[in-house]
Amino acid sequence: MDTTKKLAVLIDADNAQPSIIDALLSEVANYGTSSVKRIYGDWTSPSLRGWKEVLLDHSIQPMQQFAYTKGKNATDSAMIIDAMDLLYSDAFDGFCIVSSDSDFTKLASRIRESGLAVYGFGEKKTPSPFVAACDKFIYTEVLRxxxxxxxxxxxxxxxxxxxxxxxxxxxxxxxxxxxxxxxxAQLGPVGSHINNQASNFDPRNYGYTKLGELVKAIKLFEVEERPIGNGRSKAVYLRAKTTRSRNTSKNANS
Structure with a gap:
């Protein structure tokens, strides 16, 4: 991953929990540098009190949006407008959209059409169209x-x-x-292929930190570690188990 990418992190305060902020920003750091960190909501509302307590510690800029009409989500509109302004500035390599709201589906698609990466963060209840519209989607239950x-x-x-x-x-x-x-097959390209097919794929959803751990746990593949260059590092390779290799494994375990 290119951690030198400049990212704009936009958080929907109504659809994210402040308890995940440390893990969230740590995860974002895997994809790039948080050049802009903004969070949107009606800060006169008592429901956002938890967020107020963590904003200064993480240098996140609160963006005020009053709820002018009951039942209408003005926060989403403000966040989308800001995102488009940031997109047109040509100052960023990607966006992190933190929300479980499907209203951001079109925004994610539009940003990707401009050639920038979109990393989504939301709960498992997030509608599938928004998940699919992102290059990568991380469920916040994993962060929590x-x-x-x-x-x-x-x-x-x-x-x-x-x-x-x-x-x-x-x-x-x-x-x-x-x-x-x-x-x-080398493990790296295998992981890239899966991520290209399913933006929400993450070994942590199955309780494993790394893809290699997940592959070993499922026991459907032969796994080899091969030295690279001077032998100080190794690459992991996989191959589907044949009937013969499965029988050999069974006999060894019996």
């Missing part, structure tokens, strides 16, 4: 788990992973698309 040690994000067993048809299909297709003539 890193803060609260949420037991619901505990690692899934091999059997549970194998029963996830969508996961198994995605892994198999990615390995097949990235493999050489012998069937071996």
């Amino acid at each position: 788990a890193s803060v609260d040690d949420d037991p619901n994000i505990s690692p899934k067993t091999s059997q549970e992973l194998k029963q996830d048809t969508k996961l198994v299909t995605s892994l198999r297709k990615a390995v097949d698309a990235s493999s050489d003539e012998s069937g071996w």
